[in-house]
Structures are given as C-alpha cells and as structure tokens.
Amino acid sequence: MTRWGMVIDLEKCTGCQACTTACQMENARLPGEMWQDVLFYSEGEYPSGKLSWLPRPCMHCENPSCVAVCPTRATYKTEDGVVLIDWERCIGCKYCMIACPYGVRFYAEEKQKTQPDIRKVFPAKGDKVWDPPYKMPEHMQNPKWGVGIQPKNVVSKCTFCYHRVSQAPKGTVDLNPDDPKLRPYTPACVVTCAPSARYFGDLDNPSSEVRQLIATKRGTRLLDQTGNRPQVYYLAGEAPAIPETRSVRSGRKA
Amino acid sequence: MTATAMDRSPAPLLAYDAKPDPISALLMLLGAAGAGLGLAFVFYALLVDGHAAFNTSSDMAWGSPIAFYLFFLLTSSGLSIVASLDTVFGLRVFHPVAKRCVWMSIVALVAGFSVLALEIGRPFRMLWALPVGMQFHSPMWWMGVFYSLDLALLCAKFWLMHTRRWHAPGTHGLSVLSFVISILAPGTLGLVFGMMAMRPAWYSPIMPMYFILTGFVGALAFVLFFTAVLPNQRRKPNEALFDVLLPRLFFVSLLAVIGMRFGQIVTTLWSNYEGMEAHWLSLDSALFKIEILVGLALPALLTATNGMRANRALVMLAGFAYLIGNFFGRLELLINGQKVPLFKGYWAGYVDYWPSLTEWMLVPAGIGIYLFLYGAGEWLLRLAEAEPRQGRTS
Numbered sequence: 001m002t003r004w005g006m007v008i009d010l011e012k013c014t015g016c017q018a019c020t021t022a023c024q025m026e027n028a029r030l031p032g033e034m035w036q037d038v039l040f041y042s043e044g045e046y047p048s049g050k051l052s053w054l055p056r057p058c059m060h061c062e063n064p065s066c067v068a069v070c071p072t073r074a075t076y077k078t079e080d081g082v083v084l085i086d087w088e089r090c091i092g093c094k095y096c097m098i099a100c101p102y103g104v105r106f107y108a109e110e111k112q113k114t115q116p117d118i119r120k121v122f123p124a125k126g127d128k129v130w131d132p133p134y135k136m137p138e139h140m141q142n143p144k145w146g147v148g149i150q151p152k153n154v155v156s157k158c159t160f161c162y163h164r165v166s167q168a169p170k171g172t173v174d175l176n177p178d179d180p181k182l183r184p185y186t187p188a189c190v191v192t193c194a195p196s197a198r199y200f201g202d203l204d205n206p207s208s209e210v211r212q213l214i215a216t217k218r219g220t221r222l223l224d225q226t227g228n229r230p231q232v233y234y235l236a237g238e239a240p241a242i243p244e245t246r247s248v249r250s251g252r253k254a
Numbered sequence: 255m256t257a258t259a260m261d262r263s264p265a266p267l268l269a270y271d272a273k274p275d276p277i278s279a280l281l282m283l284l285g286a287a288g289a290g291l292g293l294a295f296v297f298y299a300l301l302v303d304g305h306a307a308f309n310t311s312s313d314m315a316w317g318s319p320i321a322f323y324l325f326f327l328l329t330s331s332g333l334s335i336v337a338s339l340d341t342v343f344g345l346r347v348f349h350p351v352a353k354r355c356v357w358m359s360i361v362a363l364v365a366g367f368s369v370l371a372l373e374i375g376r377p378f379r380m381l382w383a384l385p386v387g388m389q390f391h392s393p394m395w396w397m398g399v400f401y402s403l404d405l406a407l408l409c410a411k412f413w414l415m416h417t418r419r420w421h422a423p424g425t426h427g428l429s430v431l432s433f434v435i436s437i438l439a440p441g442t443l444g445l446v447f448g449m450m451a452m453r454p455a456w457y458s459p460i461m462p463m464y465f466i467l468t469g470f471v472g473a474l475a476f477v478l479f480f481t482a483v484l485p486n487q488r489r490k491p492n493e494a495l496f497d498v499l500l501p502r503l504f505f506v507s508l509l510a511v512i513g514m515r516f517g518q519i520v521t522t523l524w525s526n527y528e529g530m531e532a533h534w535l536s537l538d539s540a541l542f543k544i545e546i547l548v549g550l551a552l553p554a555l556l557t558a559t560n561g562m563r564a565n566r567a568l569v570m571l572a573g574f575a576y577l578i579g580n581f582f583g584r585l586e587l588l589i590n591g592q593k594v595p596l597f598k599g600y601w602a603g604y605v606d607y608w609p610s611l612t613e614w615m616l617v618p619a620g621i622g623i624y625l626f627l628y629g630a631g632e633w634l635l636r637l638a639e640a641e642p643r644q645g646r647t648s
C-alpha cells in the first residue's frame with residue numbers, strides 16, 4: 001500500500017511563500033489560515049544576525065496525536081497514510097488543535113486579523129463559512145476529507161491535497177510535477193514551488209525519490225521526541241541545524 | 255421498596271404549596287436575572303458573529319469558557335464526594351448536607367454543561383458523534399462517558415434520597431458507584447490536560463489529583479457559602495458541622511492545595527524546557543496574583559484559627575475568595591498551556607488573550623443557571639431533609 005510523504009529541501013527553499021499562496025488558492029482558505037506556512041526564525045543582532053525559515057505543512061504523522069485525541073474519530077488516517085478531518089463528524093471541540101505539536105490546525109470562527117472580514121464580503125448561504133469567488137469545482141469538494149469550502153464550527157488543516165493525490169493512477173511511486181501527466185495529482189504546493197524544493201511520493205517504496213533523498217541526504221523529522229513520526233522530512237544539507245530545533249526562549253537574566 | 259421505606263413515604267415530591275423563603279426567592283430571582291441577561295447576550299452574539307464573538311483563536315483554542323466549565327464540573331465532583339462522606343463512608347456527621355450536596359452537584363453539572371454547549375462548535379452533533387466515534391484513546395471521549403454516567407447516577411441517587419429510600423436495596427451500591435465516577439470524571443478531565451506532552455506547561459501526572467483536590471475544596475467553599483445564608487433555625491441543629499467541622503475540613507484541604515500548588519510553581523519555574531516559560535510570564539499576570547493572593551492566601555488566613563473558623567461571616571468570605579481565585583486560576587492554567595505557540599516561528603511571539611465581553615457574559619449565564627436551580631431546589635425539594643434515624647438498619 002502506498003504511504004504518501006513529502007520531502008522539503010531547505011537548501012533549495014527560498015522562503016518565497018509561493019507554496020503558501022498556492023495552498024490558500026487551491027483550498028480557499030481565509031487570510032491567516034495557513035494550512036501551509038513558512039515560519040521565520042531570526043537569531044542574533046546586526047551585524048551577526050541570521051535569518052532562517054522553514055516551510056510547514058501538516059506532517060501527516062505516522063502516530064498522529066490529533067487522531068488519538070479526537071473523541072469522535074472525525075480526524076482519521078487513511079490507508080494511504082494521509083491524516084484527514086471529516087467535516088460532517090467534527091464537533092469543533094478543538095482538542096486536536098491542542099494536541100498537534102506542529103500547530104497546523106485552524107478554526108475559522110475567530111476574529112479576522114485583516115479587515116474587512118472577507119467572510120462578510122463573500123457571505124455564504126447556509127452552513128458554509130464563506131463563498132469565495134474562486135474555489136475548486138463542486139465535484140472535487142469532499143467534506144468527508146475536509147476538502148473544499150468548509151462548514152462553520154469545524155476544524156481544518158492541510159490534506160496533502162487529497163482531492164488530487166487520491167486520484168493518482170494506482171501504483172504511482174513519485175508524484176513529480178515535472179511530468180505533465182502526473183501534475184494534476186500532485187499537491188498544489190509541490191507543483192508551484194519554483195526551485196523545486198518539494199518532493200512527494202510513496203514512503204513505503206524503497207525506490208521512490210523521497211526514500212532515496214531521505215536515505216542519501218539525511219532526511220530529518222521535526223520534533224522527533226514527540227513520537228508523532230512525521231511523514232514530512234526535511235533536508236538541511238550542510239546547515240548545522242533545522243531552525244525549528246533552536247530554542248525560542250530568550251536567555252533569562254541570572 | 256422495603257417495608258421501612260414505605261412506612262414513611264407520604265411526602266409530596268415537590269413542595270409547591272410552601273411559599274419560597276426569602277433566601278430561596280432571592281437566589282432564584284438573582285439566578286433568573288443573571289441567566290436571562292447572560293444567555294440573551296451570548297445567544298445574540300453567537301447569532302450575529304458565531305464563535306468569532308469569543309477572543310479565542312487558532313493559537314488560543316481553549317479560552318475562558320473552558321475554564322469556566324472546568325470550574326463547575328470540578329466543583330460538582332467535589333460536591334458529590336462531600337455527599338459520599340456520609341452515603342459511602344458512613345461519616346454520619348456529614349449526613350445533614352448529603353442531600354443538599356447531591357443537588358448542588360447536579361446543578362453545577364447542568365451549569366457546566368450549559369457553558370460547554372455554548373462553547374463547543376457543534377454541540378448537538380456530540381450526541382451521536384461521541385457514541386459512534388468510540389475513540390478509546392481520547393481522554394475527552396472518556397470524559398464524555400464518565401460525566402454522562404455521573405449525571406445519571408447523581409440523579410438516581412437524588413431520586414432515592416428524595417423518595418426517602420436511603421436504604422432501599424441497591425442504594426448503597428449506587429452511592430458507591432456514583433462516588434467512583436465522581437473521582438474518575440474529574441480525574442479524566444485532569445488527563446485531558448495532563449497527558450498533553452506537546453504542551454509542557456500542562457504535562458503532569460499530578461493534574462488529575464490536582465483537579466480532584468481543588469474541586470473538593472471548591473465544593474467545601476460552595477457548601478460553606480450556601481449554608482451560611484441559611485436561616486438560623488435551620489443551621490442550629492447542626493452547628494457542630496457548620497461551624498466547626500466543615501470550616502476545619504476546608505482549612506486543612508486548602509493547605510493541601512497550597513502545598514500542591516507551591517510544588518507545581520517551583521517545578522515549573524525551575525524548568526528550562528521549551529514552553530515552560532509560560533509560567534514565568536504568568537507571574538506578572540493579574541490572574542496569577544488573584545489565584546494566589548485572593549484564592550489561596552486570603553482564605554487560609556481567614557480560617558487560620560478556631561476562633562476565626564467559628565465566625566460565619568469570615569468563613570463565608572473565605573469560601574467566596576477561594577471560588578474567585580479558583581475561577582481565575584483555572585483561566586490562568588488554560589492560558590499557560592497555550593501561551594507559547596507551537597511551531598509558529600520566532601516572529602509569532604507569545605499568544606495574547608483576554609476574554610471578550612461575550613465570554614464574560616457566560617459568567618452570569620452559568621452562575622445564574624446554578625443559582626436559579628439551587629434556589630428552586632431549596633424551595634421545592636426539601637434539601638435539608640435527613641433520613642429519620644430510627645429507619646437506619648446499620
């Protein structure tokens with residue numbers, strides 16, 4: 001069975017946020033609701049300051065704590081290794097948002113950080129959060145996967161573009177956007193990444209490109225101490241550390 | 255039903271004919287006003303803005319409504335434990351407050367559930383999605399199981415007391431079961447937070463015990479507060495309980511909470527672990543100061559000596575202060591676990607949160623529901639009733 005996973009090469013990533021934008025457009029997210037985000041880290045001060053960044057989708061963990069805490073099983077893991085939310089089952093208790101160590105989950109019913117409130121500019125009829133002018137065709141939306149325009153009062157997160165990936169021809173090992181035949185099945189962030197820093201494929205297949213990269217370029221999972229075992233791996237190249245592993249707390253005055 | 259129970263059965267289920275005494279009337283009036291105002295405000299805000307009327311966000315997912323709901327649910331379990339001191343452990347001295355405590359426990363649960371229903375995204379979906387989900391791994395699922403059982407058992411227990419079947423076959427067994435659940439329910443609520451290793455500021459095996467204990471002291475504070483307003487002739491027969499034993503038990507249990515909290519503070523401040531700095535940040539917050547000074551130090555000082563504990567006004571004030579501090583302390587706990595955002599980069603900073611007006615309006619709503627139902631119970635349900643002594647078989 002396929003087990004989809006992603007590799008992100010931090011040596012190639014320019015922190016341009018094109019992936020973030022592509023994800024927002026593909027999945028019609030609200031401003032600030034970053035299913036995919038690029039996190040920034042700054043250390044030190046001028047002239048020796050350093051800026052680094054880290055693209056962050058949902059890690060689609062092997063042992064997802066969000067699935068374990070979800071009292072209704074609205075959050076679940078598919079057979080092909082993707083963690084999804086069934087919007088028709090979620091009760092909006094937000095426990096999954098508490099339990100995800102990677103901070104990738106969102107609840108749309110909050111004060112909007114940007115004005116005007118875009119939900120009021122494009123109001124939806126019925127139970128949906130909003131009705132944006134751009135959105136994926138109706139037949140591709142699937143609330144059981146947490147894909148499409150979401151209903152109110154449920155939690156949402158990155159789906160690895162399951163509406164695309166799940167349609168890939170059986171036996172596909174690498175979803176390489178350079179192949180025009182496979183591009184429609186490849187996650188939007190992978191397709192759009194200009195320096196091709198993202199790779200997507202079957203983690204269980206030893207010949208897949210993602211497996212090769214993880215093996216030969218020391219693929220690293222983030223916050224491995226949580227035991228969640230992300231299915232998104234990072235390549236740090238010669239860098240001494242992945243920025244996230246640096247402490248964010250300031251030195252305490254003794 | 256046993257023969258002895260039947261002998262003394264003819265008591266009306268509801269004392270409709272009696273006029274409510276002034277205290278019950280006042281409680282119901284205050285309760286109706288608070289609940290009416292609070293609920294109207296919150297419903298209107300939810301209708302207009304949905305849950306965006308709350309200041310919670312994707313970074314501070316659980317806010318004041320959860321703190322408030324913790325306050326009620328944990329106190330409810332504490333009240334059930336106080337009742338069990340008599341009904342399970344046979345400490346007869348607590349008998350005069352047993353029935354009242356069971357009613358207060360039910361009412362606190364109802365108030366807590368009402369607040370939860372207003373907080374949760376889709377409360378009605380819970381009714382089928384929780385039983386269908388059967389997610390044994392989730393402490394929240396177990397919480398749902400235990401609190402549902404808790405409510406059912408408390409109602410059954412109250413029904414048996416109210417129909418004067420204190421010693422019908424099975425009553426003791428039911429009381430024991432209800433007691434066990436009133437430990438498991440707040441314990442599981444403790445696990446909801448205490449199990450979250452990814453939230454180091456909460457992660458602690460002590461959390462269930464801490465919840466049970468603080469709920470127990472909250473229950474004693476409730477009892478002290480609400481029995482202090484009883485008319486003198488109702489307190490008189492049980493002065494030893496009201497003026498000596500309960501205040502003393504309150505003081506001793508409060509010392510246990512203070513010890514536990516002190517241990518927590520020292521451990522969390524010592525740790526360098528990522529996320530624990532939330533506790534340093536909270537030292538400066540008003541919530542922390544209220545929790546410690548008003549909620550722990552003040553009630554301990556007010557009940558420190560036998561003389562002070564015999565002073566009804568001081569004891570009532572101590573109970574009230576503990577409840578205030580406890581409420582704000584729960585809010586502080588909620589914030590501490592989420593203050594340091596998970597995985598948002600340096601630029602995100604710490605999460606700022608203060609409840610919105612709509613959230614604050616849950617306070618009169620919840621307390622109003624509690625006061626109204628408690629006052630109604632006081633009026634209609636013979637809460638001061640004790641089992642006739644001659645009827646005891648053991």
Ligand code: SF4
Nearest residue numbers: 058059060061066100
């Ligand atoms: S990153 Fe978070 S939301 Fe995604 S699978 Fe892991 S625990 Fe769940």
Ligand code: SF4
Nearest residue numbers: 070090091093094096
């Ligand atoms: S908010 Fe929804 S998906 Fe998250 S734990 Fe609750 S029911 Fe599950």
